[in-house]
Amino acid sequence: MTEDDSTVDLAAVREKYRAERDKRTTGRRYRPARGDLARYAADPHAEPFERAPLTDTVDVAIVGGGIGGLLAGARLRESGAVETIRIFDPAADVGGTWYWNRFPGLRCDVESYIYMPLLEELGTVPTEKYATGAEISAHCQAIAREYDLYRDACLQTTVTGIAWDDSAGCWTIATDRGDRVRARFVCLAIGSLHRPKLPDLPGIDTFRGHSFHTSRWDFAYTGGDSSGGLVGLRGKRVAVIGTGATGVQVIPHLADWAEHLYVFQRTPPRSAPAATAPPTRTGPRAWNPAGSSAGWTTSTC
Ligand SMILES: Cc1cc2nc3c(=O)[nH]c(=O)nc-3n(C[C@H](O)[C@H](O)[C@H](O)COP(=O)(O)OP(=O)(O)OC[C@H]3O[C@@H](n4cnc5c(N)ncnc54)[C@H](O)[C@@H]3O)c2cc1C
Numbered sequence: 592m593t594e595d596d597s598t599v600d601l602a603a604v605r606e607k608y609r610a611e612r613d614k615r616t617t618g619r620r621y622r623p624a625r626g627d628l629a630r631y632a633a634d635p636h637a638e639p640f641e642r643a644p645l646t647d648t649v650d651v652a653i654v655g656g657g658i659g660g661l662l663a664g665a666r667l668r669e670s671g672a673v674e675t676i677r678i679f680d681p682a683a684d685v686g687g688t689w690y691w692n693r694f695p696g697l698r699c700d701v702e703s704y705i706y707m708p709l710l711e712e713l714g715t716v717p718t719e720k721y722a723t724g725a726e727i728s729a730h731c732q733a734i735a736r737e738y739d740l741y742r743d744a745c746l747q748t749t750v751t752g753i754a755w756d757d758s759a760g761c762w763t764i765a766t767d768r769g770d771r772v773r774a775r776f777v778c779l780a781i782g783s784l785h786r787p788k789l790p791d792l793p794g795i796d797t798f799r800g801h802s803f804h805t806s807r808w809d810f811a812y813t814g815g816d817s818s819g820g821l822v823g824l825r826g827k828r829v830a831v832i833g834t835g836a837t838g839v840q841v842i843p844h845l846a847d848w849a850e851h852l853y854v855f856q857r858t859p860p861r862s863a864p865a866a867t868a869p870p871t872r873t874g875p876r877a878w879n880p881a882g883s884s885a886g887w888t889t890s891t892c
Contacts, residue, residue, distance in 0.1 A: 611858050622789045624804070627796045631787050631804045635811065636693070637683035637747060644769035649675040649743060652764050652774035654750045656680035656740075657687015659780035661731055662708055665738040677743040677774070678735075679750045679766065685740070686731035689724055691785050694805045695819045696840035697724030698865065704888070709734055711888045721865050725817050745770065753777055790832060805837050813848075821848040829853070835860055 624632035650673035653660045657680075664676050682690040699706045703717035707730055710716065715733070718726060735741050745766065752765035756773070764772045787804035789795060803809040810816060814823035821844055829849035831838060834856040846852050 614857055620791055622791045622795070624787045624789055628789055631789055631807065633807065634681070634683065634691075634747075635803075635807050635809055636690075640747065642768065644771070645745065646771050648761070648773040649677040650774065651676045651776045651778060652762065652772060653678045653778045653780055654680075654753075654764075655687060655780035655782060656682060656685040656735075656744065656746070657689070657780060657782050657785070658708060658731065659782060660687070660778070661685055661734045661738075661740065663778045663780055664740045665709060665712070665734060668738040668740075673776075675743055676740060677745060677772065678740055679745045679748050679764070681747060681749040681767075683747050684728075684732060685735045685744070685746075686728045687780075687782055688785055689728040689731055691806045692724055692808075692837075693728075693810075693817045694724075694808045694837065694841045695815060695817055695821060695844035697817055697837075698722060698840065699724075699727060700836055700865075703727070709737075711885070713737055723817065745772075805841060815844075815848075819844045819847065821845065824848040824850075826850050830855060833857075 622628060624630075651664075651667055653663055653676060656678045660678055660680070664678060667673050667676055678685065680687070680690075684690050698719075698721045700721060702720055703722035703726075704710070704720075707717055707722060707727060713730070713733055715730070717730075722730075735744070745768075748770065749767045750764055751767050754763050754765075755761075756763050759773065761773045761775050762777045764770065764774060764777065766772075785806070787806045789804065801809070801812055803812070808817075812823055813821040815821040824845065825848060827849050828851045829845050830853040831842060831845060832855045834842070834854060838854070838856075839860065839862045842852070842854060
């Protein structure tokens with residue numbers, strides 16, 4: 592291909608895209624992390640605990656404690672229209688995606704000034720252009736504290752049913768802990784990317800090596816933390832399946848520590864250096880005056 596468009600073989604390019612699309616959309620693809628594979632969805636970050644089932648009434652029930660649920664809760668608090676807000680989530684803390692994902696190298700891949708919500712409200716500026724997962728997770732927790740969303744939260748609790756009770760004029764929310772909570776309003780903020788997607792590969796349920804999904808990183812096995820230091824992989828042969836945004840972030844850390852790293856790539860992505868840097872008054876671009884004056888988040892977006 593040259594700069595002259597007339598020399599581009601469009602038919603060949605279209606065929607290439609069609610072939611790559613077909614790899615993603617045809618045949619066996621994913622298996623849910625249930626049954627024999629349920630361990631891939633288990634929470635490696637939480638200690639089990641018991642509590643008695645709840646049967647009380649709240650003004651608003653929010654299903655999901657990720658950024659969506661937190662924003663809904665924060666704005667409801669600001670409105671002053673409701674008193675009791677209850678977030679339900681199977682995670683042991685708020686953050687959703689940023690609770691579940693802690694893999695080494697995790698960062699947001701849009702500018703943190705745009706991505707992270709309620710920065711001005713909390714009086715904070717992200718420390719880097721592409722904030723780490725740990726920083727975003729801590730910010731989510733700060734939102735929950737600032738807006739008093741922990742007070743009535745039910746964490747490590749999955750909503751299993753929501754039914755409208757016509758005579759009482761409210762919803763009844765059922766959970767896997769036997770709760771029967773009533774609420775006048777229900778807000779669904781369950782996201783979609785918190786679920787581990789498993790490739791439907793022959794042998795995935797009988798593989799005898801150690802394996803886990805990046806959204807449930809097993810630091811007890813690898814050692815280290817979300818900034819790296821995977822000392823447990825010394826001398827090990829490691830394979831990573833996938834080179835999407837997660838693969839691109841995690842692979843350099845695996846390569847640092849494993850004795851041998853195999854990378855399996857189906858569809859090559861485009862990636863570029865992140866060029867992350869602490870924000871300054873003017874920021875990396877003239878239009879990005881992070882933290883410089885009241886209203887900076889609005890003008891940045
Ligand atoms: C690794 C990774 C990196 C990402 N990076 C970016 C990025 O840089 N920029 C960007 O724009 N987006 C990014 N995303 C997308 C990210 O998911 C969204 O930006 C955002 O965090 C989604 O928030 P959410 O609240 O809608 O959903 P989630 O974060 O998915 O939260 C939903 C919550 O609902 C809970 N839930 C689900 N079912 C139930 C139930 N039955 N009962 C109770 N709770 C339930 C889940 O446990 C989860 O905690 C990324 C996603 C991943 C996985």
